[in-house]
Amino acid sequence: MAQEKAPEGKAPEGKAGAKPRRPRAETPKGFRDYFGAEVTERQDMLSAIAGVYRLHGFEPLETSAVETVEALGKFLPDVDRPNEGVFAWQEExxxxxxxxxxxxxxxxxxxxxxxxxxxxxxxxYAMGPVWRNEKPGPGRFRQFYQCDADTVGAPSVAADAEICAMLAGALECVGIPRGDYVVKVNNRKVLNGVMEVAGVLDPADPDRFAAERGIVLRAIDKIDRLGPEGVRALLGAGRRDDSGDFTKGAGLSAEQAEVVMGFTTARRDTGAATVARLRELVGTSALGAEGVAELETIAALLDAQGYGPDRILLDPGVVRGLGYYTGPVFEAELTFEILDDKGQKRQFGSVAGGGRYDDLVKRFTGQAVPATGVSIGVDRLLAALRAKGRIGAVAEGPVVVTVMDRDRMADYFAMAADLRAAGIRAEVYLGNPKNFGNQLKYADKRAAPVAVIQGSDEAARGVVVLKDLILGARIAQSATLEEWKDRPAQVEVPRADLASAVRAMLAGGGL
Amino acid sequence: MAQEKAPEGKAPEGKAGAKPRRPRAETPKGFRDYFGAEVTERQDMLSAIAGVYRLHGFEPLETSAVETVEALGKFLPDVDRPNEGVFAWQEExxxxxxxxxxxxxxxxxxxxxxxxxxxxxxxxYAMGPVWRNEKPGPGRFRQFYQCDADTVGAPSVAADAEICAMLAGALECVGIPRGDYVVKVNNRKVLNGVMEVAGVLDPADPDRFAAERGIVLRAIDKIDRLGPEGVRALLGAGRRDDSGDFTKGAGLSAEQAEVVMGFTTARRDTGAATVARLRELVGTSALGAEGVAELETIAALLDAQGYGPDRILLDPGVVRGLGYYTGPVFEAELTFEILDDKGQKRQFGSVAGGGRYDDLVKRFTGQAVPATGVSIGVDRLLAALRAKGRIGAVAEGPVVVTVMDRDRMADYFAMAADLRAAGIRAEVYLGNPKNFGNQLKYADKRAAPVAVIQGSDEAARGVVVLKDLILGARIAQSATLEEWKDRPAQVEVPRADLASAVRAMLAGGGL
Known part of the structure; x- marks a missing residue:
């Protein structure tokens, strides 16, 4: 049993004889904590989106955070261990x-x-955190929120159209105005039809040319970065980038590549025109024609409801990454510009995506069950609103009742209770009351709008002093006191008038 | 490497040559899914409690679901593996x-x-699921919600009093009326003082008699079930139960046991009287006297704010299980009776608990940081409200717009949009519309109050038919149609009046 002993001369940590070191107070790598307004802003956003989903007849579902790896389908092929992309553990x-x-x-x-x-x-609909066992990076966390809506059991693309319209409604509801977003719709079947015409998809042998199609997909996905010439190179023999690195291409002939390139530029000003162009491109492909007809139906349904291309448009350029989509795919992009980490202007980009996945339930039951849905990346959407300055202002803290005399805590608690009964957020200072300056520093850190003060003198006279901390801060910043002379930053009011006087001060109108 | 090969003659599952079996569609053992109103009722409760916490100046905090095992302090002593009570895994x-x-x-x-x-x-404050790797049982799940409020850095028991008052406020806010709950307050220091008097705690050697004190604690905790004589037996030589099994006792003399028994019956009608009795019991123990003084301060603060013993009372019988409490402990119990699984009446019992834990932060920093807080068991509280019939009624579903003509989906979507614009929850039937009976069955399953119907005839005349499904269900249950004759369960209204007519029907007043 020699192998089971600890290596000689090296005492295991935390065992007898070694002083156990203190644990590190650290969030695990790739995870983070959310404080104050970060929590309530997200909660408000989730509530608003849930309200839109509910209004459309969607019912809430909350599954457990934990699933069997088997149900997640996350075993690696031919391996008895789960995919490294998930956090997994083995039970007894x-x-x-x-x-x-x-x-x-x-x-x-x-x-x-x-x-x-x-x-x-x-x-x-469902909302909550999801976890990815991936390498964390700047702004990339291993736990983040999603807020999904899905329809299971509806084969008609009317279900897809409904999801797109609802997505537009949800974005507007959380504060993204019309014009600042666009929902782009495409269809995997159209893409496959184009592949068929280009000669890299054989309906009789779907596995043939899979590698070439993969290269085509990735090439289309990069068109914003590489431009048409770069994509064309990748569709053909390959592409050498500025650093000299060579990426092998799909090996398509110039004519084949032209068919695919036509697809990437098939977007027209109206849905009808885009559909007509796509119909030309898919030629005699039955699958492609089916996809075009579906897009046409979706566009007609949305048009009839008044969703013009300013909100929802057909865009053949949308290629969602997930392999399981089988029909319509959609993506919501924010169209306004923000400054990135390097100070460069760039479009904010995708905040939601989804599509039809008719085969996921079949994994369990063996029977095909049509399904379609969307997932909103709530944390990205919050970041967008913050970048636009629409949320994230410093939240006002509670009124702080200071403690001048620690034997009269009951009086101070009664003051806080009076304020709360009037609907005003309030708290009593609970640190060591000895140094009054510390109490005002605390009120400042709490972003308290008002401090309530009552020493023994004030108590004897039945009054309290109210300090307007917001006004006080403004006066401190201002060069001249002149403009503030009619608005005293500190007033004395009868104890009985505490709540009404604080409310007047919070309203900013003075007393 | 013979050991690494699969046993001969047994092909590993899911490998080449064996047909991979389908995954089981199962929630993992001890976990569950929540549907519809179960989700919204809990969300509403969490929002209501958060509102109370916020009003008292508490700020939200959301930490990640994942922590290092080191930070949780869940390594077993002298073992390199985490405690089995947590779900843990090792990173790369x-x-x-x-x-x-x-x-x-x-x-x-x-x-x-x-x-x-x-x-x-x-x-x-913080709210969210927590996970326990424990054996699941009936009503015991491995994921459940907690909703906590804590004050860190306040040494004064005014902080404990505030938590107790806020807990009472939170319970009333979620629908537990005064009289249906009581918050019981005790103090670990008093209990330790009594132990000192009884001779099973030596301040100079705190580890001595630890086993005896454990038996005493567990005995007190069982007084409701065993009665005073049973507890007295456990304090002495031991107790033989009805089945003949013997439980070893703490070995206290009759006099020592009498001191402890006096503690269990120290509760008096008023806080002041209970404090006086406890002061007698702790005698000359300095720690005990400190604990009694703290209870006295808490009682005085709560009395001054009008929290009588009908809401918060001193109860020496409260012994919270957790080892880390160092001062005041509290527990909220619901006092009404419910029927248990066997049809027996019993008090619902504890739904929240907490106390002061001055040493938890010290684990990380080495410096003592006073802290106190409470945790509300939200899922238990929801179960209580359900047992009382205060929540859990079948929620009304959305208005269902049926599909008579699948070429006019846009018209049906427009109807649903009109209803939503009027704030009415509505959806279009998205299954196969061929069998109209299935559409009405669907509306029934959705608990839809109204079905909207428009065939080609109604469309030509610019009208829609509204079917009052709630009224229809009542008529179906009733022996006589007489009482319903003035309220038709089905009406025809102009298409333009759709939303107003549905609203009138939902209001139950007919048209």
Missing amino acids: DKDWLALRYDLTAPLARVAAQYRNDLPSPYRR | DKDWLALRYDLTAPLARVAAQYRNDLPSPYRR
Whole structure:
């Protein structure tokens, strides 16, 4: 049993004989904590989106954060360990469990598990954190929020159109005005039809040319960065970048490449014109024609409801990354510019995406179940609103009741209770009251608008002193006191008038 | 390498040659899913409690669900693996991570990590799921919600009094009326003082008699079930139960036991009388006297704010389980009776608890940081409200717009949009519209109050038919149609009047 002993001469940490070191007070790598307004702003956004989803007949669903790895489908092919993209652990009974990495996989599990009890179609919304076991980076965290809506059991693309319209409504509801966003719609079937015409998809042998199609997909996805010539090179023999590195291309002939390039530029001013152009491109491909017809139906439904291309448009350039989409795909982009980390202007980009995935529930039941849905990246959307200055102002803190005499804590608590009864957020200072300056510093750190003060003298006379901390801060910043002379930053009021006097001070009108 | 091969003749599952079996669609053992009103009722409760906490000046904090096992303090003594009570896994860099098992340990970590930036005292609230790797049982889940409020950095028991008063306010705010709950307050220092008098605590050697004190604690905790004689037996030589099993006692003499028994019956009608009795019991113990003085201060503060014993009372019978409490402890119990699984009446019992824990932050920093707080078991509280019938009624579903003609989906969507614009929850039927009976069954499953119907005939005449499904259900249950004759369950209204007519129907007043 020699192997089981600790290496000689090296005492294991924390064991007898070694002084146990103190634990580090650290958030785990790639995770973060959220304080104050960061929490309430997100909560408000989730509530607003949930309100839109509910109004459309979607029902809330909250699954557990933990799923079996088997249900998540996250075992690596031919390996007995889960995918490294998930946080997973093995139970004593040998089952592998993992934290959910999105809200779609749990929905597929629920749709299969409760298929006899749920209404069909089943419209549901879900919101909460998801976890990704990925390398963290700046602004990339391993836990973040999603807010999804999906319709399971509706084969018609009317369900996809509904999701797109609802997504536009949700964005406007959280404070992204019309003109600052666009929902782009495409269809995987159209893309596959174009592939068929270009000769890199054989309906009789779907696995053939899979590698070439992968290169084509990735090339289209990079068109914003590489430009048409770069994409054309990748569709052909390959592309050498500025550093001299060579990326192998899909090996398409010039004619084949031209078909694909035509697709990337198929967007026209109206949905009808885009549809007509796509119909030319997919030629005789049956799958492509089906996809074009679906896009046409979606566009017609949205047009009839008044969703013009200023809000929702057909855009063949949208290629969503996930492999499981089978039909319409959509993506919401914010169109306004922000300054990036390097001070460069850039479009904010994608904040939501989704599409139709008709095969996810089938994994469990063997029967195809049509499904479509959208996921809003709530944390990115919050970042966008913050970048535009629409949220994130310093939140006003509570009124702070200071403590002049520690034997009269009950009086101070009664003052705070009176304020709360009037709906005013209030707290009593609970640190060591000895140094009054510390109490005012505390009130400042709490962003308190008003401090309430009552020493023994004031108590004897039945009054309290109110200090207007917001006004005080303004006076301190101002060069001249002249403009403030009619608004005293500190007033004495009868104890009985405490709540009404504080309310007047909070309203900013003086007394 | 023979050991690494699969046993001969047994092909590993899911590998080449074996048909991969379908994953099971199952919630992991001990976890559950929440649907519809279960989700919104909990969200409403959390919002209501958060509102009370905020009004008292507490700030939201949301930590990540994942912590280092080191920060949670969940390594087993002298073992390199985490406590089995947590869900934990080892990262590639060898760090152990785990799901948080409560909201207090993450607060202690945050209070240490951000100690230079947070206001002091720091009042914070937190809400969210916590995870326990324990054997699940009926009604016992491995993921459940907590909703905590804590004050870090306030040494005064005024902070404890504030938490107790706020807890009472939170319970009333979520629908537990005065009289249906009581917040019980005790103090660990008093209990230790009594132990000192009874001779099972030696201030000069705190570890001595630790086993005896454990037996005493557990005995007091069982007084409701065993009665005074049973507890007395456990304090002495031991107790033989009805089945003949013997439990070893603490070995106290009759006089020592009498001191402890006096403590369990020390509760009097008023806080002042209870304090007086406790002061007798702790005799000359300095720690005990300190605890009694603290209870006296808490009682005085609460009395001054009008919290009589109908809401908050001193109760020496409260012995909270957690080892880390160092001063006041409190527990909220619901006093009404419910029927248990066996149909027996019993008090609902504890729904919240907390206390002072002055040593948790010290683990990280080495410096003592006073802290006190409460945790509300939101899922238990929801169960209580459900048992009383105060929540859990079947929620009304959306208005369902049926589909008579699948070529006119745009018209049906426009109807749903009109209803939503009027603030009415509405959806279009998105299943296969061929069988109209299925559409009405769907509306029934959705608990839809109204179905909207428009065939080609109605469309030509510019009208829609509204079916009052609630009224229809009542008529179906009623023996006589007589009483309903003035309220038609189905009416035809102009298309332009759709929203106003539905609203009138929802109001129950007919048209």
